Amino acid sequence: MKLKLNLYPVVPDMEMKMAKVLKEAVVGGASLVEVAYGPASDSVKKRILNFLNRKEIRRLYSRLEKTDKGWGRIYLHFRRE
Secondary structure, eight states, X not given: OEEEEEXXXXXXTHHHHHHHHHHHHHHHTOSEEEEEEETOOHHHHHHHHHHHTSXXXXXXXXXXXXXXXXXXXXXXXXXXX
């Protein structure tokens, strides 16, 4: 199962939306979460990455993949046992 979260245009409660999608991915057994932040500034990307690198959030996913070609996207991969 794949989940997608579009954060473009930038919303003030993006941390809350990311937390909700991550919780849904863990409970639902998703293998991939795509976070699209679009052609936003570097500060938005840093804000997203800082949230995802928090210790309690980092434990939820196994790998993070960043792409900057065109629309900015971050892929979170989950390992299922």
